[in-house]
Amino acid sequence: MPILEVEGLSKYFGGLAALNDVNLSIQEGEIRGIIGPNGAGKTTLFNVISGVYRPSSGQIRYQGKTRIDGLSSSRIAGMGVVRTFQRTALYHHFSVLKNVIVARHLHAKENIFRVISGLAKKTEEKNTEKALEIVEFMGLGHLKEELAENLPHGHQRALGVAIAIACEPKVLLLDEPLTGMTPTEKDRMIDLIRKVHQQGITILMVEHDMRSVMELCGYISVLDFGMLLVEGPPAEIQNNEMVINAYLGTEDILSASTSA
């Protein structure tokens, strides 16, 4: 049974169809790659699935029959569909651990001021333990007291994923998790994504780094001009003429796909 089904999904900005009648069926436990040239609608797809935007039309069904299209992002996150953002840390002047603790409290809909001021001591202790577990799981244990703003880029992105994990997702949407990373940081993030996936979390990943997409994803959906161009396993997508043509003239894919 698919964990997430997108049917006839469209999103218009003025006259522009950022998404045009997109259908997707995501199986539980897969790592799905979403690729396509800049402006293809990938981020919009994530924004609509995660409730940042309302779709103009279409349906999004979660775990069978539950419609999540049009619900608020906090409702959707509460149900287990969580996205990461480019801006990673919730609070740049908080420690790594505190960021994850706050994310857990926010997720649990507690009074954030009580949490920050330490008034909700008991709940905080309970959550700190779980937050610490997540921080360590994400390879940030040695940096737990470091301020988020002082982390190197790769670790900031890992914290972004830790914050998303704090919301106990069943489906995790990663928008360009490898962007701006050094090769070492990329390798580390790829390992983390695999580890998260091994926890049973279904992953949807938008990424331009084709080599990593091909390596991580079992199945790939290609968007172009807001439309689903083609879908298939990595080996098929890599050699698909429509995909290669869709990317012609864009800067990032050809070198990546030939070196893959």
Ligand SMILES: Nc1ncnc2c1ncn2[C@@H]1O[C@H](COP(=O)(O)OP(=O)(O)O)[C@@H](O)[C@H]1O
């Ligand atoms: N909030 C918005 N308002 C107006 N246009 C938008 C908005 N968000 C995205 N778009 C437009 O929708 C199209 C798809 O954008 P986006 O989803 O960001 O593409 P991608 O992530 O694939 O690069 C682009 O033409 C973009 O300019």
Ligand SMILES: [Mg+2]
């Ligand atoms: Mg984008």
